[in-house]
Amino acid sequence: xxxxAVRGLLLDVSGVLYDSGADGGVPIAGSAEAVRRIxxxxxxxxxxxxxxxxxxxxxxxxxxxxxxxxxxxEVTAPAPAACHILKERGLRPHLxxxxxxxxxxxxxxxxxxxCVVLGDAAENFTYANLNEAFRLLIGMEKPVLISLGRGRYYxxxxxxxxxxxxxxxxxEYACDVQAEVVGKPSKRFFESALAEMGVPPEQAIMIGxxxxxxxxxxxxxxxxxxxxxxxxxxxxxENHPEVKPDAYVNNLAEAVDIILQQ
Amino acid sequence: xxxxAVRGLLLDVSGVLYDSGADGGVPIAGSAEAVRRIxxxxxxxxxxxxxxxxxxxxxxxxxxxxxxxxxxxEVTAPAPAACHILKERGLRPHLxxxxxxxxxxxxxxxxxxxCVVLGDAAENFTYANLNEAFRLLIGMEKPVLISLGRGRYYxxxxxxxxxxxxxxxxxEYACDVQAEVVGKPSKRFFESALAEMGVPPEQAIMIGxxxxxxxxxxxxxxxxxxxxxxxxxxxxxENHPEVKPDAYVNNLAEAVDIILQQ
Numbered sequence: 001x002x003x004x005a006v007r008g009l010l011l012d013v014s015g016v017l018y019d020s021g022a023d024g025g026v027p028i029a030g031s032a033e034a035v036r037r038i039x040x041x042x043x044x045x046x047x048x049x050x051x052x053x054x055x056x057x058x059x060x061x062x063x064x065x066x067x068x069x070x071x072x073x074e075v076t077a078p079a080p081a082a083c084h085i086l087k088e089r090g091l092r093p094h095l096x097x098x099x100x101x102x103x104x105x106x107x108x109x110x111x112x113x114x115c116v117v118l119g120d121a122a123e124n125f126t127y128a129n130l131n132e133a134f135r136l137l138i139g140m141e142k143p144v145l146i147s148l149g150r151g152r153y154y155x156x157x158x159x160x161x162x163x164x165x166x167x168x169x170x171x172e173y174a175c176d177v178q179a180e181v182v183g184k185p186s187k188r189f190f191e192s193a194l195a196e197m198g199v200p201p202e203q204a205i206m207i208g209x210x211x212x213x214x215x216x217x218x219x220x221x222x223x224x225x226x227x228x229x230x231x232x233x234x235x236x237x238e239n240h241p242e243v244k245p246d247a248y249v250n251n252l253a254e255a256v257d258i259i260l261q262q
Numbered sequence: 263x264x265x266x267a268v269r270g271l272l273l274d275v276s277g278v279l280y281d282s283g284a285d286g287g288v289p290i291a292g293s294a295e296a297v298r299r300i301x302x303x304x305x306x307x308x309x310x311x312x313x314x315x316x317x318x319x320x321x322x323x324x325x326x327x328x329x330x331x332x333x334x335x336e337v338t339a340p341a342p343a344a345c346h347i348l349k350e351r352g353l354r355p356h357l358x359x360x361x362x363x364x365x366x367x368x369x370x371x372x373x374x375x376x377c378v379v380l381g382d383a384a385e386n387f388t389y390a391n392l393n394e395a396f397r398l399l400i401g402m403e404k405p406v407l408i409s410l411g412r413g414r415y416y417x418x419x420x421x422x423x424x425x426x427x428x429x430x431x432x433x434e435y436a437c438d439v440q441a442e443v444v445g446k447p448s449k450r451f452f453e454s455a456l457a458e459m460g461v462p463p464e465q466a467i468m469i470g471x472x473x474x475x476x477x478x479x480x481x482x483x484x485x486x487x488x489x490x491x492x493x494x495x496x497x498x499x500e501n502h503p504e505v506k507p508d509a510y511v512n513n514l515a516e517a518v519d520i521i522l523q524q
Contacts, residue, residue, distance in 0.1 A: 122389065123389055125389045125392070126388065126389065127384065127385055127387045127388065130387070130424055131421070131422070131423055131424055134415065134422065134424050134428075135421055135422050138415070138422060152435060152436045152438075153396065153400070153436050159393070159397055160393070160396065160397050160400060161393055162392055162393055162396050162432065162436050163436075165435060165436070166392075166396075166432040166433070166435050166436040167432060169431045169432050169434070169435040170424065170428040170429060170431050170432040171428070172431070173414060173427060173428050173431040174414045174415050174424050174425075174427070174428040176414075
């Protein structure tokens with residue numbers, strides 16, 4: 001019964017459409033065809049990603065190069081969501097993010113910072129850069145730390161890497177502040193993806209490989225959520241103490257098969 | 263009444279004996295004389311420090327150079343305490359510490375690591391080194407993270423720096439483990455300092471500038487504890503929600519004056 005009355009699909013990207021690999025990534029078998037079938041069916045589609053190592057433009061170019069029929073206008077990502085919050089609240093960020101993400105903040109006033117925006121800065125996570133972000137925060141009358149996601153780690157071809165959440169915790173502890181997380185599993189982030197699709201939560205399904213950030217987050221917004229058995233999925237996820245997906249599917253193609261049969 | 267029946271004094275070092283400064287540090291007025299008076303009085307003395315950027319040998323040399331009559335045998339510091347634990351439990355550490363601390367671990371087997379020891383590594387806190395420590399930990403069947411202190415930050419002449427506690431939190435979160443803290447405010451650490459002095463807690467007084475790690479930690483071991491108004495002391499410490507020193511003193515010299523009058 002979980003596939004009934006669906007009008008829109010939110011898809012996680014890494015681990016659902018493609019796997020990170022040596023040359024930037026390889027598509028997961030059947031996923032490009034599944035995206036085409038979603039579009040042909042008239043269902044609304046939204047890519048809902050925590051990607052912060054590239055602008056949406058470059059991210060979408062990479063996906064198109066792998067054969068996915070997707071456009072920038074279909075992507076909900078943390079950096080643009082953060083820009084919205086910064087403008088709304090008159091915040092001027094100091095950025096500790098990946099070099100390739102900086103263009104997303106081109107139109108934001110960054111003079112005399114009154115907050116810190118933290119992304120998966122990768123090689124930019126240096127001792128000097130972390131101390132600089134810390135000093136700015138601790139020097140603020142009311143420190144504001146905005147974190148683009150709260151992931152613990154991720155896998156690249158040369159091994160596991162600490163994700164933004166680890167550095168977020170370091171700054172939270174040092175400054176005795178609580179970061180505001182933009183991106184999954186933030187409720188506001190899912191809600192903006194739904195608003196952009198024009199679909200209410202009870203008519204949307206989230207499909208992702210992350211039991212906590214994709215499945216748990218979407219369910220808390222009133223959506224149904226599936227976990228795919230691709231990407232970072234592990235069999236132990238099926239015994240997660242707090243989150244239970246509406247269904248498991250082997251991959252995106254299988255999910256789309258079932259949904260389109262309704 | 264707090265100065266009665268004292269047989270031993272535990273002294274924090276940075277902020278009590280000297281202040282960190284441009285050329286490595288400047289003695290706090292009256293502290294060198296106070297140390298000499300403690301020794302002349304027959305009171306037992308122990309330096310109880312969380313210093314992890316130098317071996318005890320080099321740390322003591324620096325203090326002697328500033329006029330303090332102290333010896334290596336009088337210092338209780340995290341690295342030797344960690345070595346004791348490593349030997350006791352057959353742990354082989356991967357070290358993420360300051361270069362100058364490495365010699366303290368000379369006699370410890372570091373092949374095929376089954377734990378990570380984290381100190382204030384300063385410039386060694388690189389993205390690559392943090393990922394390496396993380397990968398080793400997450401790859402262990404039962405990850406063991408030993409942290410030499412849990413400080414949030416400290417001040418150097420060129421500004422505030424993130425301390426070991428911030429990096430400890432990052433690794434704790436990424437690996438979903440709880441670090442074992444060696445050094446103040448660990449109860450075991452204070453107890454070994456007391457044992458080395460041969461003085462029971464009720465006959466000892468801790469004197470420090472850190473309301474939580476010095477004062478709170480020592481009191482939890484049954485010692486009396488004074489906060490000096492030097493070093494990192496801040497007036498707001500006097501309203502600390504959880505810790506109340508047995509007394510405040512302006513500096514070490516004043517504490518010794520009062521104690522020796524008994």
